[in-house]
Amino acid sequence: MSVRTKFVFLMHPKEYKQEKAATGRLTHLCLAESEIVVGVGCDEHPRVQELLRDPQFAPVLLYPGPQALNLSTASPEQLAGWHPALASGRRLLVFLLDATWALGRKMLRLSPALQQLPRIMFTPSAPSRYVIKQQPHPACLSTLEATHELLLALEHAGLDRYPHREQLLLLFQRMQDFQLRCAADPDRVGYRHRAYRPPAERKPAIGQSGARRRKMFKLPELPPVAAPLPSAAPPGPAASRAESVPASAPASAPAPGLA
Secondary structure: OOOOOEEEEEEOHHHHHHOOOOHHHHHHHHOOOEEEEEOOOHHHOHHHHHHHHOOOEEEEEEOOOOOOEEOOOOOHHHHHOOOHHHHOOOEEEEEEEEOOHHHHHHHHHOOHHHHOOOEEEOOOOOOOOOOOOOOOOOOOOOHHHHHHHHHHHHHHOOOOOOOOOOHHHHHHHHHHHHHHHHHHOOOOOOOOOOOOOOHHHOOOOOHHHHHHHHHHHOOOOOOOOOOOOOOOOOOOHHHOHHHHOOOOOOOOOOOOOOO
């Protein structure tokens, strides 16, 4: 697929070596104007520095936060004064961190040049479609899904065209279907051999894992579950632990963007 925007996937070495899904690679294969750069501290990578200095590009970083421009809701006035280089005819160059949230934050911390870039974000049109993985937060998306949503936002903002909207998501579904068939084969090693729950039915992580995720995404603490009295009846579905988690992400939680 050809688009005007150039995408650069800054892939953490662990994502490059260990991930079976590797949605960043799938996305790169779909986009003619894209490339993958593997590393942690991106300031030390010669290709990243070459792209940052290239006068034909207007580089930005896809990373949510209060300083990021939301392309899904930005007004024409906001877009007009956002990136002066775009007014001179330069092509948009988007850097995406392809890693877990924890590793992505480390990559950004070790890359001062990326920290100085203008930031963009989007409002997702749908929650993550990931079946074979559980996202750490309801607002998180895979790299492929984030690219799809960004292309929708770029087209909405008049900064690019998205000619084949179904291509990325169809490929994402085919990849997951293949993984599910592998998991259903008892002779294949390295796969879980039990059914996956639909994303909407999954319970949030608890214990140490849940505490780490709430700290990273600034989620409110789950209230303690009181031990039932000896004579009390077992709690019904409305009293389950999952019900104590808010249905929507809090305002302080980051928007999607990382894998």
